[in-house]
Amino acid sequence: MSQTNxxxxxxxxxQHRHEWVEKLFELGRELKRDKAGLVGVMLITALxxxxxxxxxxxxxxxTDQDLxxxxxxxxxxxxxxxxxxLGTDHLGRDVLSRTIHGARVSLWVGAAVVLLAGGFGVVMGxxxxxxxxxxxxxxxxxxxxxxxxxxxxLALIILAVIGPSLxxxxxxxxxxxxxxxxxxxxxxxxxxxxxxxxxxxEVVGCRWPRVIFRHILPNLxxxxxxxxxxEFARIVLAEAALSFLGLGIQPPATSWGLxxxxxxxxxxxxxxxxxxxxxxxxxxxLAINLVASWLRLISDPQExxxxxxxxxxxxxxxxxxxTIKKELEAP
Amino acid sequence: xxxxxxxLLAAVLMVVVLAGTGWAKAEGITIALGSEPTTLDPQIRExxxxxxxxxxxxxxxxxxxxxxxxxxxxxAQMPKLVDADTWEVTLRSxxxxxxxxxxxxxxxxxxxxxxxxxxxxxxxxSFFSTITDARATGDLTLHVITDGPDPILPTRLYWLKVVxxxxxxxxxxxxxxxxxGPYRFVAWQRGQHIDLVRNEDxxxxxxxxxxxxxxxxxxxxxRLAGLMAGEFDLITNLLPEFTSHVPKSVNVLGLEHPIIILxxxxxVTKDARVRKALNYAVDKQALAQGLFxxxxxxxxxxxxxxxxxxxxxxxxxxxxxxDKAKKLIEEAGVKGQTIELIGTSGRWxxxxxxxxxxxxxxxxxxxxxxxxxxxxxxxxxxxxxRKTRADGIFVVSSNELLDADKSFSAYYKAGGIGxxxxxxxxxxxxxxxxxxxxxxxxxNLYHQAxxxxxxxxxxxxxxxxxxxxxxxxxxxxxxRVDARLLVRExxxx
Numbered sequence: 126m127s128q129t130n131x132x133x134x135x136x137x138x139x140q141h142r143h144e145w146v147e148k149l150f151e152l153g154r155e156l157k158r159d160k161a162g163l164v165g166v167m168l169i170t171a172l173x174x175x176x177x178x179x180x181x182x183x184x185x186x187x188t189d190q191d192l193x194x195x196x197x198x199x200x201x202x203x204x205x206x207x208x209x210x211l212g213t214d215h216l217g218r219d220v221l222s223r224t225i226h227g228a229r230v231s232l233w234v235g236a237a238v239v240l241l242a243g244g245f246g247v248v249m250g251x252x253x254x255x256x257x258x259x260x261x262x263x264x265x266x267x268x269x270x271x272x273x274x275x276x277x278x279l280a281l282i283i284l285a286v287i288g289p290s291l292x293x294x295x296x297x298x299x300x301x302x303x304x305x306x307x308x309x310x311x312x313x314x315x316x317x318x319x320x321x322x323x324x325x326x327e328v329v330g331c332r333w334p335r336v337i338f339r340h341i342l343p344n345l346x347x348x349x350x351x352x353x354x355x356e357f358a359r360i361v362l363a364e365a366a367l368s369f370l371g372l373g374i375q376p377p378a379t380s381w382g383l384x385x386x387x388x389x390x391x392x393x394x395x396x397x398x399x400x401x402x403x404x405x406x407x408x409x410x411l412a413i414n415l416v417a418s419w420l421r422l423i424s425d426p427q428e429x430x431x432x433x434x435x436x437x438x439x440x441x442x443x444x445x446x447x448t449i450k451k452e453l454e455a456p
Numbered sequence: 457x458x459x460x461x462x463x464l465l466a467a468v469l470m471v472v473v474l475a476g477t478g479w480a481k482a483e484g485i486t487i488a489l490g491s492e493p494t495t496l497d498p499q500i501r502e503x504x505x506x507x508x509x510x511x512x513x514x515x516x517x518x519x520x521x522x523x524x525x526x527x528x529x530x531x532a533q534m535p536k537l538v539d540a541d542t543w544e545v546t547l548r549s550x551x552x553x554x555x556x557x558x559x560x561x562x563x564x565x566x567x568x569x570x571x572x573x574x575x576x577x578x579x580x581x582s583f584f585s586t587i588t589d590a591r592a593t594g595d596l597t598l599h600v601i602t603d604g605p606d607p608i609l610p611t612r613l614y615w616l617k618v619v620x621x622x623x624x625x626x627x628x629x630x631x632x633x634x635x636x637g638p639y640r641f642v643a644w645q646r647g648q649h650i651d652l653v654r655n656e657d658x659x660x661x662x663x664x665x666x667x668x669x670x671x672x673x674x675x676x677x678x679r680l681a682g683l684m685a686g687e688f689d690l691i692t693n694l695l696p697e698f699t700s701h702v703p704k705s706v707n708v709l710g711l712e713h714p715i716i717i718l719x720x721x722x723x724v725t726k727d728a729r730v731r732k733a734l735n736y737a738v739d740k741q742a743l744a745q746g747l748f749x750x751x752x753x754x755x756x757x758x759x760x761x762x763x764x765x766x767x768x769x770x771x772x773x774x775x776x777x778x779d780k781a782k783k784l785i786e787e788a789g790v791k792g793q794t795i796e797l798i799g800t801s802g803r804w805x806x807x808x809x810x811x812x813x814x815x816x817x818x819x820x821x822x823x824x825x826x827x828x829x830x831x832x833x834x835x836x837x838x839x840x841x842r843k844t845r846a847d848g849i850f851v852v853s854s855n856e857l858l859d860a861d862k863s864f865s866a867y868y869k870a871g872g873i874g875x876x877x878x879x880x881x882x883x884x885x886x887x888x889x890x891x892x893x894x895x896x897x898x899x900n901l902y903h904q905a906x907x908x909x910x911x912x913x914x915x916x917x918x919x920x921x922x923x924x925x926x927x928x929x930x931x932x933x934x935x936r937v938d939a940r941l942l943v944r945e946x947x948x949x
Contacts, residue, residue, distance in 0.1 A: 216809060289828070387808075394701070
């Protein structure tokens with residue numbers, strides 16, 4: 126008896142794993158079809174790996190200064206050296222190493238804030254939009270109040286309590302950024318809750334948490350993804366602003382945004398201080414955009430339908446061309 | 457009809473363009489400051505932006521030549537000591553304020569009483585702390601009374617801007633300043649600009665420049681761009697890297713000394729060997745030549761410039777000796793221990809860069825340096841926190857009186873607003889010097905104080921920064937050692 130039970134459990138697990146792997150393969154196949162998405166995924170993987178293995182990749186210690194070799198240009202200039210391929214900053218630190226290390230803070234802050242603020246904001250928006258009434262009034266007035274409250278003041282208060290650190294930056298930015306998710310989710314829920322499938326779920330007797338998380342939330346994936354991406358880019362720069370004021374991360378740690386902010390003063394004579402970390406930000410945002418637009422396509426049933434139709438039409442066209450060709454070639 | 461309309465339009469446009477560029481610029485200049493004044497009351501705040509504007513609207517009782525020598529201004533001659541704690545000041549006759557109020561002994565007495573009034577709570581009180589009273593003895597003569605002998609009273613009077621007794625009681629006084637100076641106030645558009653125009657009835661030599669507009673641009677890069685575009689004629693705190701880019705630049709050995717105050721009573725820095733090691737560890741020459749591109753001098757182991765009263769030329773800077781630093785730190789047994797270094801960002805020229813550079817030097821000497829860059833207000837809280845002193849606090853001391861007393865009372869003397877030691881001997885020397893009227897003896901006391909602080913390494917003395925100004929091609933100005941932006945000394949070609 127127990128034998129068969131274990132068997133079936135193992136079998137079930139096996140089958141489940143199968144399904145899971147199958148789904149992953151399916152995802153891979155879809156990714157292969159979308160070239161832009163593939164590039165995005167590859168870029169993000171590379172960036173994350175770069176952040177994780179920064180100490181092994183970076184040619185120098187990012188805090189190692191050399192005041193006699195400050196503001197050295199990149200290697201392709203006459204005065205550039207191979208020692209500092211992308212030049213040095215105003216304290217003679219290697220720009221390439223700083224950019225590699227900066228990825229750690231920037232990616233971490235960006236991801237953490239978007240997840241925290243997004244998670245909280247979406248839950249609040251779902252509840253406000255679906256439950257309506259007092260919940261709605263309460264949440265929306267809370268959002269209004271906080272939007273009216275100056276963000277820097279909030280940052281200062283938090284700073285006085287827990288002191289500047291990476292955690293502070295994440296907390297401050299998340300506290301300042303969740304409202305936009307809340308508002309957007311609420312407005313989307315207001316229109317979706319009238320749709321037949323939500324009514325059907327209600328009639329069947331689903332309780333509200335199930336309705337909002339199981340039936341409504343998946344249908345909000347595409348707009349929320351887009352919003353999250355837009356926010357990510359903003360957060361990377363907002364972190365820089367806080368850090369530059371002394372409210373954020375502390376030296377010798379660095380981030381892309383902070384390096385841009387610090388290099389700004391030297392822009393007229395040393396463009397690489399701003400441009401290189403700036404490019405890193407741009408590439409990250411681009412990669413995330415590519416992935417997001419791909420995710421949006423595959424997460425939206427209507428888009429999938431269109432894509433499928435396009436795919437089928439393409440195949441049919443090919444087949445047709447082949448037939449015509451064959452007929453023409455035939456004597 | 458249509459044709460005429462177009463002609464008219466063209467004519468109007470031409471007039472507007474000419475008025476906008478050519479005419480208005482003729483003898484007026486625009487100065488870009490780093491910060492907007494918080495008020496235009498010359499006696500309440502200790503604020504660089506306010507000073508830059510009001511130095512041109514108000515006159516002081518005494519003034520300095522561009523090289524730093526004292527000379528009478530509103531006073532007809534240098535003040536005379538009538539007894540140990542009373543000075544007699546005689547004023548020039550025939551001077552009036554811009555609103556017609558006469559400048560007489562009563563006005564000066566009123567100004568002194570106003571600024572030392574505890575109710576008024578002036579931030580400039582440290583400049584006048586020894587003055588207890590003033591009284592008029594004639595229409596143009598007055599006595600200034602100090603608590604005990606005060607040898608640097610003339611220096612204090614150099615700081616005293618004289619305000620009109622009637623108008624200064626107006627609640628709008630802080631927005632509508634009226635002085636005796638070479639320029640009159642015209643308008644203040646908050647966040648935009650302040651306009652001044654030449655005072656045609658000025659008692660001194662008439663200035664050449666007819667009007668001044670002050671603009672407030674925080675970012676050094678933006679100030680530079682404005683100068684290059686011809687928008688500004690003078691910008692302050694030019695980055696040393698850009699001196700070769702601007703049409704003209706002026707550099708004067710300034711009053712600013714960046715130092716690090718070490719906590720001599722607690723933490724790793726309690727040990728004098730560690731404090732010395734921290735001095736040996738920093739390559740001051742590299743900071744001056746590298747970070748400041750040669751526009752700074754290595755501070756000679758004291759918080760004074762050679763031109764200041766009390767400067768001890770026997771004391772030289774700690775040499776750069778990283779091996780000695782490492783050895784001292786190992787001897788003291790603090791290798792690898794944490795040392796906290798507090799700084800701020802954007803307040804002084806390259807403040808954050810200096811802190812980061814010093815932190816790296818210390819790290820190489822074998823300490824774990826924890827840098828904390830605070831937003832300016834929070835930074836001030838830490839700097840003036842009397843209960844818990846951080847191991848190291850970066851500060852840029854600016855001594856406008858050019859006399860050891862101000863810097864030493866604030867940072868050297870136990871209990872001073874920014875001091876981190878409890879050395880009674882040092883405090884005794886500073887107190888004794890403060891009331892010593894014999895100049896030689898007084899100087900000798902400061903020499904001893906400098907030597908003592910140096911031997912104990914209460915600070916890491918870094919640099920003496922040069923003030924660098926960027927000028928447009930048409931402006932002529934030699935600069936001043938006291939960093940005052942006196943428009944009457946400027947000329948437009």
